[in-house]
Amino acid sequence: MRFPDDVPVLTDGTVTLRAHTTADIGPAYETCQDPEMQRWTTIPVPYLQEHAVAFLTEQVPARWADESSYAWAIEYDGRYAGTVDLRDRQGGVGEIGFAVSPWARGNGVMTRAVKLAVRYAFDSAGWHRVIWRAYVGNWGSRRVAWKAGFRSLVTMPEEGLQRGVRRDEWVASITRDDELEPQGHWWTIPVVEGNGVRLRPLEAKDAERVMAACNDERTQLWLAGMPSPYGLDDAHAFIEGRLGLAADGDGVSWAIADPETDDLLGNISAFDLRNRIDPTIAEIGYWAHPDARGRGVMSAAVGLAIKHAFTPLDDGGLGRRRLVLYAAAPNTASAHVAEVNGFTRTGLARAASPRRDGTYEDLISFDLLATEHPDYRKLLENVAD
Incomplete structure (x- = not known):
């Protein structure tokens, strides 16, 4: 040419x-x-x-x-x-x-x-x-x-x-035969604020506090799959992995941040969004920095995540119908967060939660339906009016 x-x-x-x-x-x-x-x-x-x-x-x-x-x-x-x-x-x-x-x-x-x-x-x-x-x-x-x-x-x-x-x-x-259009979801990670906490995307600046939280004795106890010890490289890999979670359409993960200082107080995720059996569900998972415990931070954060998960896709939410959550039976703090946010205890899987010493704890399962959420009921009332 x-x-x-x-x-x-x-x-x-x-x-x-x-x-x-x-x-x-x-x-x-x-x-x-x-x-x-x-x-x-x-x-x-x-x-x-x-x-x-x-x-x-x-x-x-x-x-x-x-x-x-x-x-x-x-x-x-x-x-x-x-x-x-x-x-x-x-x-x-x-x-x-x-x-x-x-x-x-x-x-x-x-x-x-x-x-x-x-x-x-x-x-x-x-x-x-x-x-x-x-x-x-x-x-x-x-x-x-x-x-x-x-x-x-x-x-x-x-x-x-x-x-x-x-x-x-x-x-x-x-x-040649493929559409030149996106395949699946690349989830956006919006900033959501209320009840004294802010949910925002994780950032590189959070790595030090992610490392501190994930080296904490309680976090290490209940999340046996985490590296131990948990280094700064692990924290950066975790933050980068949350971007991949959204890009692959698998989930949305937020930093739980202090609204005034923007310091990371924990992490909350809605994941399994590409569930092949039921694509209308999501699992909620979370962990807290020691600074956040005993202040109601996690309960407030879960409430914000629930609302976003049940918000319709057309309105920028995840469009979920049902949420599930799991907690090891001795982890009463995690179970309390679920129950405060309206989750129903649905069952007990015996010896299903592994620990680092090779033993297993019973695992409690919870769920919450969109029809049980107060905002869903308000929406129905508005439509009826």
């Missing part, structure tokens, strides 16, 4: 993919100074003006000429907003790569650009599968891929190579 004459212009009316020009050199150079751009891509660091010149005036045209890859400038709001490219791996299968300028993020620009490029791969280039890759932890790229319909995500240990260092990669793909 002759560059730029043969480069197809693709547009959805909001975002346009076009051939790069020398006018893009400055904006591309500035984009590549972004720390996030350098963190998640293989661009040279430090990134110099000469790198942008070589990429746009030599590498991009050469790759169009030999059809080893197709790279477009992304134009949005009349400005250069990044680059998206298709890399041919032959046999009708290739990879997509992309980067968006910081100023354009949060506007759906990259998702639109990816859909345009993928559609070109299928309709014009004759591909039957497009593969997406990103280093593990690049949640922005993963969300774009999810919104564009990529699926069957797997984690490949040490699959990626960045400046001589091997890194774990996420890999997903989409085929």
Whole structure:
């Protein structure tokens, strides 16, 4: 293909993919100074003006000429907003790569650009599968891929190579016959506040207090699956894992925070949201930092989580019909939290809760139906009126 004459212009009316020009050199150079751009891509660091010149005036045209890859400038709001490219791996299968300028993020620009490029791969280039890759932890790229319909995500240990260092990669793909639309839920984690507590997303700053809470003797006693001792790396892995829980559609996990100081007081999760037998249920689980005990913090937090779980999907909630909760029989504090929030004790599983010493405790099961929640009854009353 002759560059730029043969480069197809693709547009959805909001975002346009076009051939790069020398006018893009400055904006591309500035984009590549972004720390996030350098963190998640293989661009040279430090990134110099000469790198942008070589990429746009030599590498991009050469790759169009030999059809080893197709790279477009992304134009949005009349400005250069990044680059998206298709890399041919032959046999009708290739990879997509992309980067968006910081100023354009949060506007759906990259998702639109990816859909345009993928559609070109299928309709014009004759591909039957497009593969997406990103280093593990690049949640922005993963969300774009999810919104564009990529699926069957797997984690490949040490699959990626960045400046001589091997890194774990996420890999997903989409085929010609797949819809370019999200598959399943990527749950949002809203800030919910009331009754003296705030539920918010976990953040990296919480790691020290997560570590302290999870090394606590009572937490270690009742949650035998936790590492012991529980280190700072374990805390960071836990926080990162809660993002994965939401991205996979499996659950929503909050930090329970003090409304005034924002210090972490515990954690609460609604999980098992993709239950294959009954997708209308969720399990509630929680643990508390020692600072929060004896203050009614956990009871208040569970009440907020219940309300969000029963809120319909269309109103931003989880749309659950039934919640379940489990507590080891000797863990009277946990059972009290359940009962204060209206859960009904439904059964006892004998010797079902393991402990670290190899023994087992009986496990009490609880449940709560949406129809039993006060807000549900109020809603019915409003409809009747």
